[in-house]
Amino acid sequence: MQVYKYDTETGEYLSPVELQKNPKRAGEYLIPPANTTPTRPPNAGENQAAVFDTSLNRWVLTDDYRGREYWLPDGTFQKVENIGEALPKEALDQPPPPSESEKYAALLAQRNDWLTGSDWFVQRHGDELALGMDTTLTAQEYKEIQQWRQALRQLPQQYPDSDSWVWPAVPAVLKGEQ
Template sequence: MYAKFNEIDDRWMFSFDQLDESWGEYSDVDHVALFAKLDAALPQLMVIGTGKDGLPEVQLPPAPLVSELEASARNWRNGVLAQTDGAVARHRDQIEVGTVTTLTVEQYRLLQVYRQALRDWPESASSQFPAESDRPVQPDFLAALLAAV
């Protein structure tokens, strides 16, 4: 068995053949033990990283980068805005045609306040963006409204 750390995609590779001189010998016993540790850790997510001795070892995955957390938070926020676009459009359409609105005036106002808070969240001085615990709180009626759509 042979092992090589691939720096391009930051992962260990294993092979039964030494493909070139950059592949180092790695015993079958160590290989089996490594994957047994990985399996034993389930359901916790673990990765194969590099130990202090330069060899593969089971480790916790690295923490996500701040830029990755920010991108994920923006994707979540954009998804919520997209989910609520229909409710806003329907309310406006109902007013324009003079029919009874699905939302009360107060619900519509709270929805628009929430949507504005979502837009302002990343740049708000008081926010801890991108922390999930600091996400704007949706109005109480919103979950039921979105479930009905």
């Protein structure tokens, strides 16, 4: 004879258990283990699990999306952890595209990183001039860096729509091409 074991916490169907015959009484079986029922669980479909509801003393099919990752339209990442937890109707399989303000903020951050990253070239050139030393950068290289930095600063005014930004070419000296 078979009984069906379920998890003590979630009620989820675990496995069939074959009962042992009682060696002292013919036709009888030993007492079944705890958390079992003689009722066979229903076949669970995709994203379902058979769960034994002890209050109803029967199996029910419930949502089972455990481990499923999804995003909400506001961009927050979620992961289903528990049996019975349904996916929200607005769940997305991939992150939503960034909003205009998010794209704009990312472009400004990139621009600011480039400006900050080139600060030391400008500072070093000014320090070398102030000390009356030969400069590491030629006058033309310094001019190209300053023109590039000014073009970066003007991007938001020239192209307020973040999709239309065209990055100015990085001067060769900043790319290490000499």
